[in-house]
Amino acid sequence: MAGLAAAFGSGAMTNSIEDLEDADVILVTGSNTTENHPVLSSFIKRAFLRKTTKLLLVDPRKIKLAEFAHQWIQPNLGTDVAWINGLMHVIIKENLHDKDFVEKRTEGFEELKAVVEKFNPEYVEKITGIKASEIISAAKLFAQAKAGCIIYCMGITQHTTGTDNVKSLANLSMLCGNLGIRGGGVNPLRGQNNVQGACDMGGLPNVFTAYQPVTNKDARLKLEELWGVKDLSDKPGLTATQMVPLAHDKIVKALYIIGENPLVSDPDLNHAKKSFDNLDFLVVQDIFMTETAQAADVVFPSACFAEKDGTFSNTERRVQRIRKAVNPPGDAKTDWEILSGVAQKMGYNMDYKCAEDIMDEIRITTPSYKGITYQRIEKTGLHWPCPDENHPGTPILHTSQFPRGKGLFHAIDFIPPAEQTDDKYPLYLTTGRIIYHYHTGTMTRKVDGLNEQAPENFVEISSKDANQLDLKNNSMVKVASRRGTIEVRLKISEKAKQGTIFIPFHFAESAVNLLTNAALDPVSKIPEFKVCAVNLSAAA
Amino acid sequence: MNNPNKISINGNFFSFVQGETILSVAKKNCIEIPTLCYLKNTTPSGSCNICVVEIEGSADLVTACTTLAENNMEIHTESVKVIESRKSTLTALLSSGNHNCSICGTSSSGWTDFQLKVHKEDKTSQLCPVWGDCRLQDLAYRYQVTGNPDIKGFDKVYPLEDVNPFIVRDFSRCIMCGRCVKACREIQVNNAINFSDNKSIKKIITPEDNNLKNSDCVFCGECIQACPVGALVEKDVRYSTRPWETKKVKTTCSYCGVGCQIYLHVKDNQVVKVTGVEGNPPNYGSLCVKGRFGFNFIQSQDRLTTPLIKENGTFKEASWEEAFELVANKLKEIQKNHGSDSIGVLTSARVSNEENYVAHKFCRAVLKTNNIDHCARL
Numbered sequence: 007m008a009g010l011a012a013a014f015g016s017g018a019m020t021n022s023i024e025d026l027e028d029a030d031v032i033l034v035t036g037s038n039t040t041e042n043h044p045v046l047s048s049f050i051k052r053a054f055l056r057k058t059t060k061l062l063l064v065d066p067r068k069i070k071l072a073e074f075a076h077q078w079i080q081p082n083l084g085t086d087v088a089w090i091n092g093l094m095h096v097i098i099k100e101n102l103h104d105k106d107f108v109e110k111r112t113e114g115f116e117e118l119k120a121v122v123e124k125f126n127p128e129y130v131e132k133i134t135g136i137k138a139s140e141i142i143s144a145a146k147l148f149a150q151a152k153a154g155c156i157i158y159c160m161g162i163t164q165h166t167t168g169t170d171n172v173k174s175l176a177n178l179s180m181l182c183g184n185l186g187i188r189g190g191g192v193n194p195l196r197g198q199n200n201v202q203g204a205c206d207m208g209g210l211p212n213v214f215t216a217y218q219p220v221t222n223k224d225a226r227l228k229l230e231e232l233w234g235v236k237d238l239s240d241k242p243g244l245t246a247t248q249m250v251p252l253a254h255d256k257i258v259k260a261l262y263i264i265g266e267n268p269l270v271s272d273p274d275l276n277h278a279k280k281s282f283d284n285l286d287f288l289v290v291q292d293i294f295m296t297e298t299a300q301a302a303d304v305v306f307p308s309a310c311f312a313e314k315d316g317t318f319s320n321t322e323r324r325v326q327r328i329r330k331a332v333n334p335p336g337d338a339k340t341d342w343e344i345l346s347g348v349a350q351k352m353g354y355n356m357d358y359k360c361a362e363d364i365m366d367e368i369r370i371t372t373p374s375y376k377g378i379t380y381q382r383i384e385k386t387g388l389h390w391p392c393p394d395e396n397h398p399g400t401p402i403l404h405t406s407q408f409p410r411g412k413g414l415f416h417a418i419d420f421i422p423p424a425e426q427t428d429d430k431y432p433l434y435l436t437t438g439r440i441i442y443h444y445h446t447g448t449m450t451r452k453v454d455g456l457n458e459q460a461p462e463n464f465v466e467i468s469s470k471d472a473n474q475l476d477l478k479n480n481s482m483v484k485v486a487s488r489r490g491t492i493e494v495r496l497k498i499s500e501k502a503k504q505g506t507i508f509i510p511f512h513f514a515e516s517a518v519n520l521l522t523n524a525a526l527d528p529v530s531k532i533p534e535f536k537v538c539a540v541n542l543s544a545a546a
Numbered sequence: 547m548n549n550p551n552k553i554s555i556n557g558n559f560f561s562f563v564q565g566e567t568i569l570s571v572a573k574k575n576c577i578e579i580p581t582l583c584y585l586k587n588t589t590p591s592g593s594c595n596i597c598v599v600e601i602e603g604s605a606d607l608v609t610a611c612t613t614l615a616e617n618n619m620e621i622h623t624e625s626v627k628v629i630e631s632r633k634s635t636l637t638a639l640l641s642s643g644n645h646n647c648s649i650c651g652t653s654s655s656g657w658t659d660f661q662l663k664v665h666k667e668d669k670t671s672q673l674c675p676v677w678g679d680c681r682l683q684d685l686a687y688r689y690q691v692t693g694n695p696d697i698k699g700f701d702k703v704y705p706l707e708d709v710n711p712f713i714v715r716d717f718s719r720c721i722m723c724g725r726c727v728k729a730c731r732e733i734q735v736n737n738a739i740n741f742s743d744n745k746s747i748k749k750i751i752t753p754e755d756n757n758l759k760n761s762d763c764v765f766c767g768e769c770i771q772a773c774p775v776g777a778l779v780e781k782d783v784r785y786s787t788r789p790w791e792t793k794k795v796k797t798t799c800s801y802c803g804v805g806c807q808i809y810l811h812v813k814d815n816q817v818v819k820v821t822g823v824e825g826n827p828p829n830y831g832s833l834c835v836k837g838r839f840g841f842n843f844i845q846s847q848d849r850l851t852t853p854l855i856k857e858n859g860t861f862k863e864a865s866w867e868e869a870f871e872l873v874a875n876k877l878k879e880i881q882k883n884h885g886s887d888s889i890g891v892l893t894s895a896r897v898s899n900e901e902n903y904v905a906h907k908f909c910r911a912v913l914k915t916n917n918i919d920h921c922a923r924l
Contacts, residue, residue: 023804023828044734044766044834046804051735074735196803198895200902204920207902209893211916215903220916235911239886243916249890258890258917260880264905265894266921287876294848304873305861307850308897311800312810312817312841316898318798320805320828328898331795331810332817332844336851337866341894341901345908347866351874354912356904364900371903386826387805441764444801444836452843455711455781456836459765 008530009163009172010192013180014403015410016217018202021155021191022322022389022401027053028189031076031151035064035086035175036161036536039071041441043159043195043321047071050157062147064089065161066436066503067466079144081134083434083506084165084423084537089141090174091420092130094181095122096145103149104183111407112180114415121417133420149182153189160197160438164535166424168527173416180413186405196321198445199311203319206372206390211243215372229371235354245531247272247524254281262289264341265308269297270446270514273533274489274524291344294448297514306344309334315361317383319390322401325378326387423537424525427505431487431539433471434506435521443512451512463494463513465542468502475542482545485509487538490520493545507540553619562615569597569610572623579623580632580685582774583723584611587830588732594723595635596685600625607631633691640686640693643700644718645775647674647683649693660699664718667706670785674719674776679789681774682721704749710759712839713770714784717749720777726750726769733772733832738763765835771821780819780839787811787818796823799837800896804828806837817841877913890917 010017026032026049039047051074053059060076063069072078081089097103098119108115127138134141148154156179162171176192184190196202208215218225219242226238244252250272252258261282272278282288282301290302293310311318313334319325334340339347342364349356358364362380369376377392377399388399404413427434442460443450450456465485467477477483479498484491485507494509494516502508509518523538552559553568555577562571567590572579583594592609599610602620607628610621622628640648644664650657657665674680686692704717722741727750730739738761742751752761770778792811799806806829811819820838824831853869854861864872880889891913893905902920909918 040764043802043804044764045806045829045832045837048734048832052732055732055735196895198803198921199798199800199805200897200899201803201895201920203899204893204895204897204902207899208906208910209895209902209918209920211919214910215906220910229910233907233911237914238910239914239916241887241916243887243918244890246890246892246919246921249892249917249919253890257888259884259888260877261890261892262877262909262913263892264901265896266892268892268921271921287880289873293843293850294846295850299850303856303876304864304869305850305854306869307852307854310844310849311896311898312795312797312844314898316900318800318805319899320798321803322805322828324805324828325899326798326805326807327796328800329795329797331797331812332815335845335849337853338849338851339866341897342904345901345904347870348873348877349908349912351870352878352912356908356912358904361898361900364903368899368903441835444840449800449843450836450840452846452848453840454842455839458711459835 009169010176010194012169013173013176013414013416014408016403018403019191019193019195019322020185020403021188021193022324023049025189025191025402026050026155027059029053029059029151029153029155030189031060031062031148031154032157033062033064033148033154034071034157036163037157037159037195038065038067038069038161038438039157039195040069042197042439044441046195050074060147062144066506067508068501068503077140077144077147079136079140080503081136083436084167085134085420086162086165086171087167087174087418088125088130088133088420089136090171090178091122091125091418092127092134092141093145093148094118094178095125095130096127096142097149097181098122100146100149102146103181107183108181111185112413112415114417117417118177118415121419148178151182153187154179154182154184155190156184156192157195158193159195161536163194163530163532165537166525166527166534167421168532169529170418170421174418176413177415180415185413186402188402191402199320200318202321202323203317203325206319206374207368211245215368216374232367232370247526247531247533250278250281253285256284259285260287261285263298264291265293267296267298267446267448269301270517270519271511273519273522273535275517275519276490277524291341293338294452296446296448307336307338308344309338309340313338314340317365320387323389324387325375325383325390327380327383424534425523425537425539427539431541433540433542435485435487435538435540436506436508436536437511437518437522438508439512440510443510445512446514447512463510463516463518464497465494466497466499466502466508467542468504469498470504471502471507472496472498477542477544484543484545485521485540487521487523487540489523492516492518492520507542551617553615553617553621555621556623566615567611568599568613568615568619568621571615572610577623579610580688581611582681582685582721583725585725585728585772588728591724594721596632598628598631599623600628629689633689636682636686636689636691637694638697639682639721640691641695641697641699643720645674645682645693647677647680648686649695655695658695658699660701660703660718663703667716667718672785675779675784676776677788680776700748702748707757708781709757710765712765712781712835713758713767714779714781715758716777716779719775720750721775722748722750723774725772725774726778729768729772734766734768736762736764736766739769765839766833767835767838768832771831783819787813792818799833801836801840806833808833808837810841816845881913886914887917889913889915893918893920895920
């Protein structure tokens, strides 16, 4: 999100899901949409079926969407800035860019032009492995669309150059004048039900709700008055990926974790486990005894989505209701009731009566949610920003100007991934999800039918690589990186690119994050889950 | 205005746009023409013949879902001829397969040969699993027809398929309307099922007629939601839950970020089934396998039910009061000894906006630190 915020002034999907069917070209990259966002992928597949939209797919793996792609290009892992710059090089050379948009709505074009100058198709071919001719045709395909839409997901962001990758996509979109129009935009797909909402609600170390910086004195004063407290900190806090190493160094002493399972989802898990051991105090609030909860000093049982009222904000910024359908088990309470209980005991009076009571306070503190009431979203959710109760919501952002005024081009050079293959670790590993499971599997692995469909972890490999290593399909293999080793079943698959293997991260018993690299993007602090070097051998 | 593009339906005049079907004009003007095989937003086939209407001056009835409106057409949607046609279509459908709501189940006639052949597959003597939630049954009631055991129905039995964990395919109840095929190929575009090229095969099949488990099916269940009869039913629901036993609660799916609108079907404080909310963005009724079938974690025996405090390496159950007290004291102590910034909060992309707001307030106003984050990065 940091990348989009730098380019436009705000980081979220710029367009709505329905918009997709109005795109002339959809560029999908770093998103295995049919497995991770299946319902959204239907919008793309239907657009293909109607022959009104062309799909340009950029992905190292031959994912399902390749069957629907007008053009599929297969870059080497971690070379996104190079192919995006390559596309822009061709677009500018061939004079296909939207000059009017670039002149009126953006700044920094000359710097961009200078940096992409060297990214001629032959140079890009050397870095990315994509044929020069394919870079030229992809560039033309995208540039000639009246409305070109970009969709991306963690395959773009989970790199040490994730922020650069996102800024590059923003560059490409602005260059072609695709922002603020139906069927266009730069659209990061959110992997979890309420990532958007957690960000909007100030679940970030540097901002309060609606992305008001903690360094902004007026924002602090307003909250201090409303909350009846003094001296809110003006110092941006730590990110999750910083807290864990600082716990290792005993600088962070206590963690309070709500509904997350970092002891499966964090990179370089062996290191993360040591960090958690070093904590003085760990509180976990969850619906299950997760791997992380087992490490806690106190565990609070919480209610799940079907047991409470409230709202989620989806990937397209649409705020929608959740409603209580069943009672929570035993003594479990909603997360807000639990937090209020601790706050009370710490001497702070927090006594909300119901979720709607909290929403009323959100509307006061969060300008983009001000017009969103439970009554208005009773039937259909509203897209923020929604600044007042008569406002219809905003499905398309940046129609007349960007929050920062003009859109900013970032001139970005290519930097290779933090870890390279070598003689000892000759294969690249990338990670992701499969359709039958979700994240660390806390929920889906409690569902018999889903387990029947996808019972165990596996490594997906090309037949060439498997043959070269003399490894048999369905045999157990050891996968090792510089940080750890796991054993999984080998699956030979057409999806895999030669030289790159894939392992999903749902399976705690053979957690792929024992292998992954914790190297962070310097701006977003996102780890490089999507590239690390490994070797494979037959299991004993 | 030179070309008014007007038609009359049952004596009232309505305008239309070129290319619009009679069904579409009728729907827009709240005139109900019953349909069975028609599925919104897909190519109409007109195969079931339920939506027939009479056009004055035309000898044959036409299907409203496939016939384009033409200027000055005079259409009748419930004429004697139309009603007779629908009755005979329905009678034929009810007589064709195992529709025990109509034959024998609620009439004094005997079982048909076909019904006797497939009887064992149900493994129960109960009436059809979708009794009371069936489009064909609704239409039979509306037009007051029953099946006729003297009409020869299916002769071939295609065995029931229940080898996958989610969907039961009961071909004895299939009316070959093709809604599931359209749902699969034109809505979800998973292309897992189709009619057979061999016209003598009266069965919806996967390529090579494999079972769903060995096909391209990804178990989104769009076909179940589209099925107007009892041919496609959720495995867990079949014969265990009847529609009148449940209440539906509309909410938002808790898996990925799409935010599909779903109905939780609740029976005795348990979620027993999930369906997509039709006509509502963002998903317009569609779901994926996790959203439709991945709900049993809610009532899992492994759910945490009471606060737990670790003592000497093992957890012991505690009261809320006790747990709150302990956490508050410990946090205050760490705050005092090491400063507020030695504490961090991970809030969650899984919990509600309201809860994230409270977590953010708790962290900043009570713990007095900005060390709050969540797993958006992971």
